[in-house]
Amino acid sequence: MDGVGKVYLVGAGPGDPELITQKGLRLLQTCDVVIYDRLASIGLLKYLKEDCVKINVGKIVGNHAINQEEINRIIVEQAKLHKRVVRLKGGDPFVFGRGGEEILTMEQHGIPYEVVPGITSSIAVPAYAGIPVTHRGASQSFSVVTGHTAEREGSLPEDFKHLAKLEGTLVILMGVGNLEKIAATLMEYGRPPSTPVAVVANGTTIWQEEARGTLQDICQRVKEADIKAPAVIIVGDVAAVHFRSKEEFALSGIKVGVTGTPNITDKLQQELEGLGAAIEVISQSTLQVYKDNREFDEALKSIEAYRWLVFTSTNAVELCFGRWKELQLDFRRLAKLRFAVVGKGTEEALLKQGFRADFLPSQANAVALAKELGALAKQGGDRLLIPRAEQGSEELASILEENSLCFDDIKIYDIQEADRELLPDAGQLRKFDYLTFASASGVHGLLKGMSEEELEQLKAVDMVCIGEATGQALEEYGFVHLLMAHEASASGMVQRILESVQEKERLL
The missing domain is CATH 3.30.950.10 (Tetrapyrrole methylase, C-terminal domain)
Structure with missing residues (x-):
């Protein structure tokens, strides 16, 4: 049938997002629209394309907001609008998943489909x-x-x-x-x-x-x-029968809610799970890269005009070098350039690109970076290129301006916070032992709109922040007893959680 897309009924597995099949994951990464329900892990949505349309048809026991007939209609409608549609279903589509009913509807409308089995909860x-x-x-x-x-x-x-x-x-x-x-x-x-x-x-x-x-x-x-x-x-x-390993780790039994972009949440998840903690990504931010950014392209093409390339995040490092490659620019042109980074995590990201940082501030924050690098750059009359996020610290630019430094502050991406409909409420969040925040925008994305009563509930949870700016954002919501990472990185936050757990154990 001309002009009609194909629908893939994909089993999301029983709950753990890592239990989806490789084929199911590949289809998620390439689909134009995903129609998902309550039993399909929200953690899988981070794999979607930036422009993928997300439609939540989740049904909660006792509150069937969208009935099956309406879901069937939505599937048909989307297949007529998009080339590749994924209907993401918890468990396996054919094990009490009503996948058969959806297929019968598609056959009635002449819509091609394919079933991708999932691991059943049974x-x-x-x-x-x-x-x-x-x-x-x-x-x-x-x-x-x-x-x-x-x-x-x-x-x-x-x-x-x-x-x-x-x-x-x-x-x-x-x-x-x-x-x-x-x-x-x-x-x-x-x-x-x-x-x-x-x-x-x-x-x-x-x-x-x-x-x-x-x-x-x-x-x-x-x-x-x-x-x-x-x-x-x-x-x-x-x-x-109880077939369970008795193996214990430093963070066994500890529940951690993680927020941020995939760049930081993936690192946190890997390190924390390695220590035995139970992890859930509760708020997944996404990067909206500014395409056709002529100002940035021209700056890269004229890179010899700068003495310093300044990075305030790992995302900026990756996007900057990614764009350099897309423009097919010669890396040898960077020979006389000096690199400044805000902290250890950014330094590691730069090293992965094959370059060592020439400057690292005494404290991993934008203010220290601006003051200390500013003093150094001012001596030589150097020009700085600072590619960073839309939400970047205003203090960095103002300090550099106060010192009459020559710099180009170019916004190359925006951080889009998670859909508020997908965020857990305060009642769910209070069940965590720790919540981690890697940016002020991540704090606002999760807590904005909560009532004073809801915020009060969360004061029983330990808040872990990557740096001072993030801590200040938490203080705006009334959180004063914060766990500040000694190093502004995923590893720094993990280490702070470890220290906190050990401190609590000593008090028992």
């Missing part, structure tokens, strides 16, 4: 809880069923009485609301009251929690643990 969530759905001597088979029917709220599928008589493991999805009926029905039709049961909520995420018991007492155990949907119920002997 096996992944038990595995993350240390429960094998099959295990020699305990279970040679498993059945996956839904814990409710679409026809009548609170009712069980008719085949539950037959499932009670089956041997092997029974995995029940979307059944927490009917747990009492499920347990009673299974016992009524043959399952012993002593049958082991596990209920695992928010599986494969840092918020995973579980309750274990038997058919006789599991409802009370779930109530005591305050387990809520989404959750997976596992019934059978394997539910008593």
Whole structure:
């Protein structure tokens, strides 16, 4: 059918964004529009193209804001507008994901499609809880069923009485609301009251929690643990198995919420997870690179006019050298240029480009950079080129102007904060042990608009900031007890968290 795009039904996996398939990830990176639901990890959205259209059709238990018919209509509509559409679905599209209904709609409208399977929560969530759905001597088979029917709220599928008589493991999805009926029905039709049961909520995420018991007492155990949907119920002997490593790390059990651009969040995630912490990227900023930036291009083409190239972020380093290559300029033209960086992280980014920093201020902030480099550059009457973010420190430019220095301050990118609809609320944020901030804009992007009551809730969480400007932004919202990184880098923030955890341990 001419003029119609192709739809890919992609399984996002059970919750952990790293459990998506390579093919699913590749399609996300190249699609024109993504239609996603609540069970598809928000962490996957960072892989989208800058101009990708994002449509949230998420449904929350008890509050179906967008019904399936409307979702079907949106899929058809977007396929007529875009060449490549990804319908991102939690778990696997064909395991209680209503993928079949969406395909029938597409076939009715002549829309081409392809299904990309995903890891289903029915096996992944038990595995993350240390429960094998099959295990020699305990279970040679498993059945996956839904814990409710679409026809009548609170009712069980008719085949539950037959499932009670089956041997092997029974995995029940979307059944927490009917747990009492499920347990009673299974016992009524043959399952012993002593049958082991596990209920695992928010599986494969840092918020995973579980309750274990038997058919006789599991409802009370779930109530005591305050387990809520989404959750997976596992019934059978394997539910008593705990296949979990006893290995402990410095940050085991610590939950950290990370904010910033992928450049910083990826580094934080790698280092913190290596120390055993549980990480969630709660606010993913994106870079909007200024294209057709003639002022910047002309500055690069006339690079010999400058004595200093000044970098205040790793993003600026990467974008500057990336543009240099795109313009096919000769690196030998940089031979007489001197490089100044704001801190260790920026210094490392510059070194990756093959250049050592000639100047690093005594403190990793824009004010120290401007004062100390300004004094040095003024002596030689040097001209400076400063490519940086739209949100760059105003103090840097004003200090240089006060010292009558010659410089070109060129904005080469903008930091776009995360969609506010995707941000967790204060109730969710207060569950973290630490929140990290790598920029003042990141602070405003997460906290702006919160009420005084919500901000008060967050004062139980330790706030970690990369530098003074970020700390000042947090102070604007009433946070005064801050953990300041000794070094303005991802590693500096990780080290500060380690110190904080060790300090708390000594006080116990």
